[in-house]
Amino acid sequence: MKVIKTENYEEMSLQAAAIIAQLVKDKPDCVLGLATGSTPIGAYKELIRKHREEGLDFSKVQSVNLDEYAGLSPENEQSYRYFMRSNLFDAINIVPENTHVPCGLAEDLDAECLRYEELIAALGGTDIQVLGIGRNGHIGFNEPAEEFIVSTHVTGLDESTIDANKRFFASEDEVPRRALTMGIGAIMSAKTVLLLASGSDKAQAIKDTVTGEVTPRVQASILRFHPNVIVIADKAALSLI
Ligand code: F6R
Numbered sequence: 001m002k003v004i005k006t007e008n009y010e011e012m013s014l015q016a017a018a019i020i021a022q023l024v025k026d027k028p029d030c031v032l033g034l035a036t037g038s039t040p041i042g043a044y045k046e047l048i049r050k051h052r053e054e055g056l057d058f059s060k061v062q063s064v065n066l067d068e069y070a071g072l073s074p075e076n077e078q079s080y081r082y083f084m085r086s087n088l089f090d091a092i093n094i095v096p097e098n099t100h101v102p103c104g105l106a107e108d109l110d111a112e113c114l115r116y117e118e119l120i121a122a123l124g125g126t127d128i129q130v131l132g133i134g135r136n137g138h139i140g141f142n143e144p145a146e147e148f149i150v151s152t153h154v155t156g157l158d159e160s161t162i163d164a165n166k167r168f169f170a171s172e173d174e175v176p177r178r179a180l181t182m183g184i185g186a187i188m189s190a191k192t193v194l195l196l197a198s199g200s201d202k203a204q205a206i207k208d209t210v211t212g213e214v215t216p217r218v219q220a221s222i223l224r225f226h227p228n229v230i231v232i233a234d235k236a237a238l239s240l241i
Pocket of ligand 1: 034035036037038039040066067131132133134135138139140141
């Protein structure tokens with residue numbers, strides 16, 4: 001694991017965007033694995049700037065997102081599809097058909113998970129997988145558990161995740177209790193993993209990930225077995241190491 005320490009969120013975002021932009025330039029038809037949440041927003045803003053001001057071209061890029069809430073339509077403002085459109089896709093020249101997010105409204109969620117898994121395989125996996133990290137060490141919605149789940153699956157959200165994500169909803173009751181998430185297999189098969197973390201509320205999870213034992217109680221710890229992980233974290237997120 002390569003750990004890059006930054007002064008703050010802005011610097012973390014710029015460094016992350018620089019790595020993603022370089023990949024897009026080197027391999028215009030790359031497959032980007034993307035995340036939602038607060039953490040990557042700054043990096044997405046910088047990618048948008050690079051598109052507008054430097055002509056960074058996403059026209060051949062494919063993307064696969066990590067996860068989606070079960071039961072939310074793509075038009076729902078809290079859905080991750082909506083998040084991706086408003087924070088990145090609508091502001092760059094990526095082809096909408098080339099952007100993939102699990103469908104939270106699928107009638108048969110297990111069938112949707114299988115379709116998504118096959119889609120990732122058909123794309124040849126991701127060239128880079130961008131990850132945030134939960135306060136409980138989750139990646140995607142792979143919550144603390146007794147095992148690592150390899151494939152895309154439907155999962156219940158941990159209490160701490162519901163608590164952390166309620167800020168995006170009118171009330172805690174509105175936070176969906178289930179989600180579809182890429183499993184550990186697809187994340188681990190990314191050629192490069194870019195794990196981003198900012199703020200002291202992520203410090204324990206980052207410490208457990210980088211220095212603790214590899215355990216499904218801290219799902220991100222599995223990344224220690226990945227040959228090419230770049231952690232970009234600010235001082236606050238690295239304060240316990
Ligand atoms: C989002 C995702 C989650 C978040 C994590 C951190 O697609 O898969 O694992 O990356 O919950 O969220 P933020 O960035 O909001 O702190």
